[in-house]
Amino acid sequence: MSFMNSKISRITAFLVIALTALWSASCTEDVFVTPKVFGKITGKVIDNVTKKPLSDVLIKLNPSGRSLLTDTTGNFFFDSLAVGSYTISAEKPSLYNEYVTVEVADSQNPVVTIYMSEDIKSNRAPTKPTNPIPATGTALSGVNGQLFAWTASDPDRDTLTFDVYLFKEGGSPTTPYRTDYNNDTLFVDNLEYDKTYYWQVVAKDKREKVFSEIWTFKTPKFPSLNYVFARENGGVYQIYAANDDKSVVQLTTQGSNWRPIMSPDREKIAFISNRATSLQIFVINRDGTGLRQITKVPVSGLLPLDLSFSWANDGSKIIYPSNNKLYSINIDGTGLTEVARAATGQQFAGCDWNEATKTIVARTTGETVYDNELIIINSNGSKETVLKSSRRMSNPVLSIDGGEVLFSMDINDFRDETGRQADARLFELYLNDRTLRDLSASTGNNSNNAIKPAGTNDLDPRYSPSGQDIIFTNVLNDGVSVPSLYSTNLNGNRARVKILSNAQMGYWRQQQ
Structure with a gap:
């Protein structure tokens, strides 16, 4: 047991x-x-044209069913992915869908770059530009600083650009006034007076153009302006007309243009220009239209900006200097005639014609602008010297009755190579007794008691149409300051009235 x-x-x-x-x-x-292995996928989406990253692209991952949007740098990221094969889809409105297959392995975490392109078929055109300013039939109040505006949008929220066409009646819209303009408002300058204009806007996205209707407006008639003058910018001079600093209208644009002088009927302006390379006299209508060249033999003398000329009193001819000769020429460019010839060693600088006395007053210069003579040329061709000066002078102007000569002259003996003046004043020379009246002085006629501001020059005086006032330039004598136009009376207290800033070589078209 x-x-x-x-x-x-x-x-x-x-x-x-x-x-x-x-x-x-x-x-x-x-x-x-053996344990399960996980990986990750890193990616970036880029615009195929601009090569810039694309944000807010919907990224889907299959077979996981996960999805996300790219960030502002175009990046996306999936982690905790079991090894295996995945398909990535990229979707964004107006772009073609893109698909990429990648493999996530034990030792491989793929980095993907996806390029997306515009889906042309999905693009929707911009809306037709509407709501124009100025609307069809508008009468503008001015020709500068005019607002143009319109309304247009894009259903795909694409960025729009615009081509703006602007052309006068009788013209054609062959060249845009603005191309690829990125705003829906525009300020326009330098329209012409008394013209009918047409304008049109083309709205553009990346693929399509949409044309607006053609709109029309009218500019105002050319205003009645009292003065013409020259204005300098960077060494280039242009002709302007104005009543004051707020009403300035530019009349020339090509080349350099100076010394504007009104015709006797006050409807045309003659001036000196270098647009033909050599200095020539041109004429325009008072509104700047109708440009035509009058001379073929050049205007010439010692100093180009110092030169001047004159209309005949009936407006049929122009009398002008060309070195040692004085010519007259019809305003249609015919009939060139030698009027006078300067003395040996002298050349003409400027002149003025008076029908009442049938005489011409002219200024001649010697070797420098400080060597001057005023001479009277009578109808029979005889010459008489009425004033000699070793100081710089302006060109002479005859009074209405032909008894006085108006000009400016420096009373200082200062000289330099540029022709600078130190104390230029306005003078009237009485031809009957050769006496001088200092118009820059007080009415007491004491030249030491000047009403002209100290340190300035009074230059280029011209009589008013009535002969009772004068227009002139005043500028600091530093040789660089900007000049202004003034007027003063001849027989009163000689009060000086400023007319225009940044203006010189003024001429009176009419008196108010």
Whole structure:
């Protein structure tokens, strides 16, 4: 009995050991099962044309079903992805969808760059430009600083640019006034007076153009302006007309143009210009239209800006200097005639004609602008010197009755190579007795008691149409300051009235 019990105990112990071994082997096998591996995908979306990153692109990942939008730098990122093959789709309105297949592996985390292009078929055209300012039939109040505006939009929210066409009646819209303009308002200058204009706007996105209707407006008639003058900018002179600083109208644009002089009927303006290379006299209508060249033999003398000329009193001819000769020429460019010839070593600088006395007054210069003579040329061709001066002078102007000569002259002996003046004043020379009257002085006629501001020059005087007032230039004598136009009376208290800033070589068209 004890033998049997002992045998059973040994068998039981063996079974326990065997079962324990089996259990241990089973547990060891579960611990060493291969774990799952995860990866990531990094990407960027770029515009195929501009090569700039695209934001807000919808990125979908299959087979995971995950999706997101690219950030402002065009980047996207998926993590915790099981190894395997994935398809990435990129979608954005108006762009073609793009698809990329990538592989996420144990040792590979792909970096993807997706290029997207515009879907031409999906583009919607801009709206037709409407709501024009000025609207059709508008009569403008001016020709400068005029507002032009319109309304247009794009259903795809594309950035719009505009071509603006602007042309006069009788013209054609072959060249845009503005191209690829990125605003829907525009300020326009330098329109012509008394013209009918047409204008049109073309709205453009990246693919399509939409044309507005053609609109029309009319500019005002040319105003009746009292003065013409020259204005200098960077060494270039242009002709202007104005009543005051707020009513300035530019009449010339090509070349350099100076010394404007009104015709006797006050409807035309003659001036000197270098637009033909050599200095020639041109004529325009008072509104700047009708440009035509009068002379072929050049205007010439010692100093170009110092030169001047004169209309004949009936407006049929112009008398002008050309070195040592004085010519007359019909305003149609015919009939060139030598009027006078200067003395040896002298050349003409300017002149004025008076029908009442049938005489011409002229200024001649010697070797420098400080060597001057005023001479009277009579109808029979005889010459008489009425004034000699070793100081700089302006060109002479005859009074209405021909008894006085108006000019400016420096009373200082200052000289330099540029012809600068130190104390130029306005003078009237009485031809009957050769006496001088200083118009820049007080009415007491004391030349030491000047009403002209100290340190300035009075230059280029001209009589008014009535002969009772004069217009002239006043400027600091520093040689660089900007001149202004003034007027003063001849027989009253000689009060000086400023007319225009940044103006010189003034001429009176009419008196108010």
